[in-house]
Every structure is written in structure tokens, then in C-alpha cells.
Amino acid sequence: MSRLSALFQKQSTRVLNVYCTAGFPNLNSTLEVMESLQANGANIIELGMPYSDPLADGEVIQSSGNVAIENGMTIEVLFDQLKTMRQTIHIPVVLMGYMNPILQYGLEDFCKKAKAVGVDALILPDLPLYEFEHLYGKTIQEHGLDFVFLVTPETPEDRLRKLDALSTGFLYAVSSSATTGKDKDFSKVALYLQKLQAMQLKNPVLVGFGIKDKDTFNAVCTYSNGAIIGSAYINALSKGNSVSETTAQFLKEVLN
Amino acid sequence: MHLFNKTINYQNPSAEGYYGDFGGAYIPEMLYGNVETLKKQYLEIMQDPAFQEEFHALLKDYVGRPTPLFYAERLSKEIGANIYLKREDLCHTGAHKINNTIGQILLAQRLGKTKIIAETGAGQHGVATATVCALKGMECVVYMGEKDIERQAPNVARMKMLGATVVPATSGSKTLKDATNEAIRAWINEPSETHYIIGSVVGPHPYPDMVARFQSVISDEMRKQLKEKTGSELPTHVVACVGGGSNAAGAFYHFLNEETVELVAVEAAGHGVHSGMSAATTQLGKPGILHGSKSILMQTADGQVVEPHSISAGLDYPGIGPLHAFLYESKRGTFTSATDEEALDWAFHLSKIEGIIPALETAHAFAVLPRLNLKATDNVIVCLSGRGDKDLATYMQAMETKKY
Numbered sequence: 001m002s003r004l005s006a007l008f009q010k011q012s013t014r015v016l017n018v019y020c021t022a023g024f025p026n027l028n029s030t031l032e033v034m035e036s037l038q039a040n041g042a043n044i045i046e047l048g049m050p051y052s053d054p055l056a057d058g059e060v061i062q063s064s065g066n067v068a069i070e071n072g073m074t075i076e077v078l079f080d081q082l083k084t085m086r087q088t089i090h091i092p093v094v095l096m097g098y099m100n101p102i103l104q105y106g107l108e109d110f111c112k113k114a115k116a117v118g119v120d121a122l123i124l125p126d127l128p129l130y131e132f133e134h135l136y137g138k139t140i141q142e143h144g145l146d147f148v149f150l151v152t153p154e155t156p157e158d159r160l161r162k163l164d165a166l167s168t169g170f171l172y173a174v175s176s177s178a179t180t181g182k183d184k185d186f187s188k189v190a191l192y193l194q195k196l197q198a199m200q201l202k203n204p205v206l207v208g209f210g211i212k213d214k215d216t217f218n219a220v221c222t223y224s225n226g227a228i229i230g231s232a233y234i235n236a237l238s239k240g241n242s243v244s245e246t247t248a249q250f251l252k253e254v255l256n
Numbered sequence: 257m258h259l260f261n262k263t264i265n266y267q268n269p270s271a272e273g274y275y276g277d278f279g280g281a282y283i284p285e286m287l288y289g290n291v292e293t294l295k296k297q298y299l300e301i302m303q304d305p306a307f308q309e310e311f312h313a314l315l316k317d318y319v320g321r322p323t324p325l326f327y328a329e330r331l332s333k334e335i336g337a338n339i340y341l342k343r344e345d346l347c348h349t350g351a352h353k354i355n356n357t358i359g360q361i362l363l364a365q366r367l368g369k370t371k372i373i374a375e376t377g378a379g380q381h382g383v384a385t386a387t388v389c390a391l392k393g394m395e396c397v398v399y400m401g402e403k404d405i406e407r408q409a410p411n412v413a414r415m416k417m418l419g420a421t422v423v424p425a426t427s428g429s430k431t432l433k434d435a436t437n438e439a440i441r442a443w444i445n446e447p448s449e450t451h452y453i454i455g456s457v458v459g460p461h462p463y464p465d466m467v468a469r470f471q472s473v474i475s476d477e478m479r480k481q482l483k484e485k486t487g488s489e490l491p492t493h494v495v496a497c498v499g500g501g502s503n504a505a506g507a508f509y510h511f512l513n514e515e516t517v518e519l520v521a522v523e524a525a526g527h528g529v530h531s532g533m534s535a536a537t538t539q540l541g542k543p544g545i546l547h548g549s550k551s552i553l554m555q556t557a558d559g560q561v562v563e564p565h566s567i568s569a570g571l572d573y574p575g576i577g578p579l580h581a582f583l584y585e586s587k588r589g590t591f592t593s594a595t596d597e598e599a600l601d602w603a604f605h606l607s608k609i610e611g612i613i614p615a616l617e618t619a620h621a622f623a624v625l626p627r628l629n630l631k632a633t634d635n636v637i638v639c640l641s642g643r644g645d646k647d648l649a650t651y652m653q654a655m656e657t658k659k660y
Binding site for chain 1: 280284288427428433437448544545548557
């Protein structure tokens with residue numbers, strides 16, 4: 001059983017997935033950040049591979065990516081850092097990134113190495129359904145990696161069912177059509193999530209975009225299996241001094 | 257000579273927007289609804305007779321089309337071939353860009369949109385968009401790199417005078433590529449009431465095809481006008497500069513499936529193709545994905561998009577439209593380049609021998625004429641995509657420091 005399936009079998013509510021950018025705040029802080037997240041209660045780590053033109057992300061995540069790129073982070077460096085990851089990290093790790101750097105690295109090689117270091121799944125926001133089905137999805141699946149699609153309140157039902165059918169691990173419900181790091185109207189989000197619940201999807205649903213603190217986390221957890229926090233944590237990391245103290249403080253505020 | 261493949265229809269991408277391996281719609285799910293609506297409706301709307309009538313009426317009475325096809329006598333003599341100039345510089349707002357913005361504003365109206373967003377580099381597309389928004393009474397927001405806002409003050413002023421809001425793109429390298437990212441993000445954040453007018457044959461399907469079709473009026477007119485002048489609709493060569501590639505797409509469009517016509521695309525070599533300060537995408541780039549489509553892209557070995565360089569802001573783009581990537585790969589197009597210095601030389605030369613001050617972008621297209629090994633019987637059309645008013649500051653500086 002995959003790590004993600006095992007997690008959701010054990011815990012079906014309040015699953016917390018925290019996003020961090022590889023190579024941020026420092027080139028070699030990647031594992032330290034991941035270990036701190038695990039130690040302080042995160043259930044999944046979404047590790048972002050920095051890209052110069054991250055269309056689906058807001059300012060906060062893009063600037064952390066720019067810092068990481070300047071720090072020297074590349075896919076090759078990242079896989080080297082992750083070689084020993086599974087000695088200390090036991091929770092699921094999802095790589096998030098954009099297609100271009102992966103295509104330059106070579107998709108097949110990328111999947112092989114990701115699997116080898118113990119990555120569980122991929123989130124690639126600019127790999128849509130058609131291109132997944134016809135061009136790239138097979139390679140990802142053949143290497144035993146889960147693939148998580150994004151769905152939004154505007155995704156039509158038949159398409160949503162198809163995205164759910166093709167996703168493994170979980171489904172990423174974008175709280176509203178927006179980039180990361182924007183504030184949301186949570187009454188609308190609640191209606192949307194209730195609609196998703198009623199659809200009896202194959203995958204657990206984690207909600208992302210606009211989840212930033214205890215209140216927003218609690219609000220979406222009522223109607224889903226959990227949530228993803230990104231920009232708010234990156235903000236905290238940018239301001240904090242020590243990774244472990246910042247992470248402990250941040251997750252304490254979200255979870256308690 | 258190029259290898260012409262008769263089995264390929266170069267005009268039409270596949271249903272999913274692919275020209276060979278290039279194109280597609282690599283967009284996040286948040287944009288799916290908007291792009292899908294556009295994909296389902298653009299052909300139907302564009303082919304509606306009422307739409308065509310309104311589009312062509314505006315092109316005629318507002319833009320000033322058809323633009324002349326001018327036989328450049330002195331230039332022809334010098335080059336040793338018949339050189340015709342397609343005078344897109346005479347369009348309202350000074351360049352071909354408005355052909356596309358007229359088309360897209362009419363399309364946006366029919367889609368029930370109330371707000372327009374656009375990206376711009378040098379400001380030409382921004383001005384053309386602000387112009388049609390003023391014409392149709394639509395709200396207009398133009399994203400422009402912070403650095404470009406500093407460099408292109410007159411166009412920023414024009415956009416503001418036309419009632420547009422100019423929003424500085426402060427992310428990344430603060431130029432066209434980042435203005436495009438910001439515009440796409442703005443579209444993600446307020447999709448239902450907003451239409452995004454992309455200025456070139458780039459972006460997710462259906463934009464490359466849609467913009468090429470709106471710009472194809474250029475080659476449609478070329479065929480008719482050349483026939484009047486020479487008895488034949490077909491030139492031997494069509495030459496155009498290429499950044500994203502919208503004037504080239506428009507100039508090539510009705511010749512794409514005519515195997516005898518050599519299509520010459522001129523990229524900006526900047527300080528020289530291998531100087532590290534260049535925007536010659538097909539020479540320096542590799543296949544990759546940027547701004548929603550797969551194409552050829554200037555990037556680092558790790559797949560980060562690099563900032564190109566050209567003296568002309570309109571060619572200063574790290575990618576190229578997927579149609580052009582396909583023309584390059586299939587060898588249907590001849591891709592070449594001209595440097596900053598050659599472009600400057602030719603801007604002054606064309607001014608002196610034909611009395612036409614071209615845009616810096618356009619000047620690149622002229623610079624390659626002596627290198628095409630033309631024969632006296634060749635009929636060559638150069639797409640004179642824009643006029644040089646916007647580049648006067650650069651030209652004045654060049655006059656101070658150089659021989660001109």
C-alpha cells in the first residue's frame with residue numbers, strides 16, 4: 001500500500017499537508033524544514049521544486065522559489081539532498097513543480113529518481129488532463145508514483161469525476177479559482193466542499209489555496225479530509241530566524 | 257531550400273492545439289473553464305458572418321485597412337530583387353498589433369466579458385488593447401514589467417490617456433515574460449468576467465491559432481495586392497521579424513501551404529547569437545513549456561527560463577509561438593537573425609532610401625535581405641510591421657554616438 005493510502009486509511013480527518021520550497025530559506029535547509037514539519041504534526045509534506053515562471057503560485061511562493069534558484073537549487077541537487085530522506089522522514093512526500101524543468105531533466109529519469117529517493121506523489125499544476133492522458137501520464141504511473149490533480153469550483157462534474165478517477169493518493173481541491181496566497185470567502189468554499197462530499201469521490205480531498213491559520217484550517221476540515229498550507233508557512237519561514245522554532249510555533253498555532 | 261511536406265496543413269493545429277509536437281494548453285485547472293469556453297467558441301464566433309462584417313468594417317474604417325503594398329524602388333535596385341513592403345506601420349496605433357486586439361475585443365463582447373486584461377513589453381500591444389477598450393467602453397488593465405515601464409514612458413502615458421490602468425509586474429525579471437505571468441495570474445484570480453487579450457501567437461490553445469487568424473488579414477491582402485501588381489498572388493519570399501511571432505504568423509498565414517513561397521523569419525540576435533545577450537530563440541532554445549504552450553524556449557540546463565536581450569523590446573521574449581516552432585522544426589520556415597547593430601543600421605538606411613522610419617523590431621527583417629541570395633526576378637514581400645516613432649529615443653541616442 002502506498003504511504004498516502006496508508007495515511008488516509010489511518011486518518012480521514014484533519015490531515016495537514018504543508019508546502020515548503022526546496023532550497024528555501026537556504027540551499028541545504030530542505031531536509032531540516034521537512035524534519036521540523038514532521039516533528040511538529042504535519043501529515044504530508046508537499047515539497048516545491050522552484051521554477052522561474054510558476055503560473056499557479058502567488059508572490060510569496062514565487063519569491064521563495066527565486067531565492068531557492070539563486071541558492072543553487074536544481075532538480076539534480078534536490079535528488080541528491082533527498083537521497084537520505086527516508087532515514088528520517090516517514091510521512092508521505094509529494095513533489096510539486098512545473099513541467100518545464102522536469103522535461104529538461106527528462107521525465108522518465110525524473111520519475112525513476114523520485115521513486116528511488118522515496119517520493120510518493122507528484123503535483124504538476126501545468127500538466128492538464130489531456131496532456132496527462134495522451135503524453136506524460138503513463139510514464140508517471142509506470143514508475144509507481146501517485147499523481148494528484150487539482151479541481152476547482154468551476155470544474156464541471158464530468159471532468160471532476162475523470163480527474164478523480166485518474167488521481168491517486170488524494171485530490172487537491174482549490175478553494176476558489178485563484179492563485180496561492182489569496183484570502184477567500186469561506187462561506188462559498190463550504191458550499192463547494194459540501195458538493196464535493198456529496199459526490200462520493202474515490203480519493204480523499206485536501207483543500208488548498210487560502211488556508212493560512214487555525215480558523216481557515218478548521219473551516220475547511222469540517223467538509224474535507226484535510227488541507228494544504230503553503231504561502232502562510234513560507235511567509236513565516238521568511239520572517240523567522242530558526243527553521244525549527246518557526247515551524248514549531250507555526251504548526252502549534254494551526255493545530256491547537 | 258526547405259523540405260516541404262505536402263501532407264501537413266500548416267495553418268490548422270489539431271483539435272487540442274498542436275502543431276506537430278508544439279502547442280497544447282499547459283494551464284492550471286483554475287484556467288480550464290475560461291480557456292475551454294474560448295476553445296469551444298472562438299471558431300464559431302469568428303466564422304459568424306455578422307462578426308466578420310463588424311471585424312472588417314472596423315479594420316477598414318478604424319484601423320485604415322487595407323494597408324498598402326508598396327514597391328520599394330530604391331531598395332529593390334540596391335538589393336537586386338523586387339522588394340515590396342506591406343505597410344502595417346500605417347495601421348492606427350502604428351503597428352499590426354491592432355488587427356488582433358480589434359478581433360479579440362469583438363470576441364470578448366460576444367463572450368459577455370466586461371473587463372480586459374493584457375500584457376505588454378514595449379507597450380505596443382498595451383496601447384492597441386487600451387485603444388480598442390476605449391472604443392468599446394470596456395475596463396482595461398495592462399500588465400507591464402516594472403523595468404519596461406521605466407524604459408517606455410511614452411507608451412505608458414498613451415495607455416493611461418486611453419483610460420487603461422497600467423499595473424507594474426514586479427516579479428521575476430520585471431519584463432515581458434513576467435508581465436505575461438502576472439496577466440495570467442490576474443486571469444486566474446478573476447476569470448469569469450475577464451477576457452485576456454494575448455498580444456502574440458503564444459499562450460495556451462486556442463490563442464496561437466486565434467491570434468494567427470486575426471493577423472492573417474495581412475497575408476490575405478498581400479495576395480490580392482501582389483496579384484494586381486505582378487499578375488501572381490505568390491511572392492518568392494515573405495520576410496518578417498519574430499519575437500512571439502504575430503506579424504510573421506499573419507504575413508505567412510495564407511502562404512503556409514504554398515510550397516514555392518519561402519517564409520523567412522528573422523529573430524533578434526542582440527549582441528550576436530552566441531554573445532549571451534541575444535533573443536534568437538530557435539538558435540539558442542530547446543523544446544519546453546512556457547505561458548501555457550509547448551514550444552522552443554531559451555532556458556538554462558535546469559529548465560529555468562532565461563531573460564533574453566534585444567535592442568527592440570518587442571522581440572525581447574524567451575519563447576516563440578508554437579506555429580513558428582513547428583515551421584522551424586519541419587524546415588518549412590527559414591529562420592535567421594539580425595543583431596542590434598544591424599537593426600539600427602537598417603532603421604537609418606530604410607529611412608534614408610525609402611522615407612520610412614521603421615520600428616526597431618521591423619528593421620531586423622530588412623537587415624537579412626542582402627543575405628538571402630535573391631535573384632533579379634524574385635518578388636519579396638517584407639512585412640513592415642510597425643513604425644519607428646516609439647523608438648525615437650533609441651534612434652536619437654544612436655545619432656549622437658554613431659555615424660548616422
